[in-house]
Amino acid sequence: MRGVRRLSCRPRTPPGRKANPVPADALKCKECRTEYPLEARYVCERCFGPLEASYAPRSATGEELRRRIQAGPHTLWRYADFLPVESRPEAALPTGWTPLVRADRLAARLGLGEVWVKNETANPTHSFKDRVVSVALARAQELGFETLSCASTGNLANAVAAHAAAAGLPAYVFIPADLEEAKILATGAYGARVMAVRGNYDRVNRLVTELSAERPSWAFVNVNLRPYYAEGSKTLAYETAEQLGWEVPDRVVAPVASGSLFTKVARGFEEFIDAGLVAPGSGVPIMNGAQAAGCSPVAQAWEAGTDVCRPVKPDTIAKSLAIGNPADGPYAIELARRTSGGIDAVTDDEIRAGVRLLAETTGIFTETAGGVTTATLAKLAARGEIGRDERVVVYITGDGLKTIDTVRGTFEVNEIEPDVEAFEAAMGELVGATV
Amino acid sequence: MPVTVKLPTQLRDAAGGQASASIEGAATVGEVLGALYEQHSELRTRIADEEGQPRRFVNVYLGGEDIRFLDGLATAVPDGAEVTILPAVAGGQGQPASGA
Numbered sequence: 001m002r003g004v005r006r007l008s009c010r011p012r013t014p015p016g017r018k019a020n021p022v023p024a025d026a027l028k029c030k031e032c033r034t035e036y037p038l039e040a041r042y043v044c045e046r047c048f049g050p051l052e053a054s055y056a057p058r059s060a061t062g063e064e065l066r067r068r069i070q071a072g073p074h075t076l077w078r079y080a081d082f083l084p085v086e087s088r089p090e091a092a093l094p095t096g097w098t099p100l101v102r103a104d105r106l107a108a109r110l111g112l113g114e115v116w117v118k119n120e121t122a123n124p125t126h127s128f129k130d131r132v133v134s135v136a137l138a139r140a141q142e143l144g145f146e147t148l149s150c151a152s153t154g155n156l157a158n159a160v161a162a163h164a165a166a167a168g169l170p171a172y173v174f175i176p177a178d179l180e181e182a183k184i185l186a187t188g189a190y191g192a193r194v195m196a197v198r199g200n201y202d203r204v205n206r207l208v209t210e211l212s213a214e215r216p217s218w219a220f221v222n223v224n225l226r227p228y229y230a231e232g233s234k235t236l237a238y239e240t241a242e243q244l245g246w247e248v249p250d251r252v253v254a255p256v257a258s259g260s261l262f263t264k265v266a267r268g269f270e271e272f273i274d275a276g277l278v279a280p281g282s283g284v285p286i287m288n289g290a291q292a293a294g295c296s297p298v299a300q301a302w303e304a305g306t307d308v309c310r311p312v313k314p315d316t317i318a319k320s321l322a323i324g325n326p327a328d329g330p331y332a333i334e335l336a337r338r339t340s341g342g343i344d345a346v347t348d349d350e351i352r353a354g355v356r357l358l359a360e361t362t363g364i365f366t367e368t369a370g371g372v373t374t375a376t377l378a379k380l381a382a383r384g385e386i387g388r389d390e391r392v393v394v395y396i397t398g399d400g401l402k403t404i405d406t407v408r409g410t411f412e413v414n415e416i417e418p419d420v421e422a423f424e425a426a427m428g429e430l431v432g433a434t435v
Numbered sequence: 436m437p438v439t440v441k442l443p444t445q446l447r448d449a450a451g452g453q454a455s456a457s458i459e460g461a462a463t464v465g466e467v468l469g470a471l472y473e474q475h476s477e478l479r480t481r482i483a484d485e486e487g488q489p490r491r492f493v494n495v496y497l498g499g500e501d502i503r504f505l506d507g508l509a510t511a512v513p514d515g516a517e518v519t520i521l522p523a524v525a526g527g528q529g530q531p532a533s534g535a
Binding site: 050203205223226327 | 521
């Protein structure tokens with residue numbers, strides 16, 4: 001690859017740093033297991049299967065790993081031993097270690113016992129995408145890239161723009177032209193060059209895949225850096241386990257777009273179990289995936305009892321989940337099946353209701369993707385699939401201020417004259433309306 | 436007018452380093468791919484599975500549209516059309532549409 005420093009297969013440990021005890025040692029094809037060096041590549045040249053980071057057998061004990069984690073920063077880099085980087089970077093825009101809040105009022109409303117919300121709106125650009133970009137950027141810098149890019153449904157654009165700005169790198173982001181205005185404005189504000197492509201996300205993605213061949217000196221975080229990028233989602237699981245006192249939840253409800261987050265969260269729990277970081281005998285949680293009915297290729301395949309996800313043309317208010325052709329769909333289905341979970345789809349009205357339900361019971365205002373997740377939790381509860389003794393973790397991946405139109409018209413605003421009598425009169429009407 | 440097949444970087448070494456191929460006299464996407472395999476035999480195993488269908492993570496487009504939204508390999512190819520082969524990134528699984 002011209003213009004890019006090539007690295008040897010095994011990452012080096014910089015002088016003065018302790019060797020990484022869980023090193024990534026290769027990229028491996030998820031289909032045919034062919035191995036490649038830890039370079040900027042994302043697809044198997046033999047079978048076109050996706051590549052992912054693989055790790056050498058662990059040498060440190062669970063206790064040693066736990067000490068290293070606890071001595072780390074309160075960011076996702078406390079888990080650097082489990083990420084495909086040579087060394088823990090000095091992140092210019094600290095990310096992760098978001099709150100895990102117990103949502104008793106939400107649980108009570110749904111007749112559930114114990115529900116926790118992982119609040120990803122607390123990240124620097126208010127979505128979980130800060131995690132995947134952090135890891136992709138760190139690896140991109142190790143590989144010598146100097147320009148960041150991506151195809152995005154919005155949240156990723158925000159994160160790429162912000163992290164590139166913090167690192168002093170130029171960024172070019174490609175989005176569907178009909179994206180929510182807030183996400184476009186919150187990208188351009190960082191100085192990123194915004195390319196609004198006439199077409200849906202799948203078209204944008206295709207364009208960027210083609211461009212990645214034309215611009216080999218650019219780090220397209222979710223194309224040629226995808227194996228590193230995807231690993232960032234594992235930190236959602238690591239944090240959850242640590243915040244629960246080194247325990248694994250019984251069940252997880254998480255959104256499914258490409259299926260990457262969903263599968264990597266489970267991988268994160270698996271790695272902590274294998275590393276001896278959580279109680280012996282812990283198992284991977286029951287994994288429930290959440291899709292919008294207007295773009296539900298994975299839920300449709302699940303319903304049909306197949307792992308063949310037929311591509312769809314998205315039509316949903318949950319634009320951040322509007323991937324009609326999900327790369328990790330079959331893996332998401334296999335995971336749901338293996339853990340006795342499932343993949344559900346909810347309508348746009350259910351999504352709006354989910355946004356309000358979460359906001360009213362937890363104080364967390366989520367974007368439509370979180371509405372999809374909350375509505376799916378409600379659906380599972382209504383079907384009686386969740387036992388009262390279960391500890392459930394719900395991943396709320398983005399902020400409601402980015403999709404503000406979702407709640408427009410769902411409540412009334414009382415406009416009054418600036419005097420006490422007007423207020424009392426309005427109060428009388430409000431009380432009367434609620435009697 | 437011949438049909439142009441655009442190849443991704445990952446396949447170019449199996450096509451003599453070419454970024455595209457020119458195909459004459461093919462009426463469907465399936466025939467285009469068949470003729471492509473005649474020109475560069477290694478491409479057959481790289482693109483197609485044992486049943487001759489595009490592999491699970493290979494996307495084939497005709498004039499910008501995924502052939503799974505058309506008639507799959509049976510999709511008619513107009514004169515001078517452009518067929519693009521790309522690896523799936525956030526897009527992958529899927530059977531060719533019915534009739535393919």
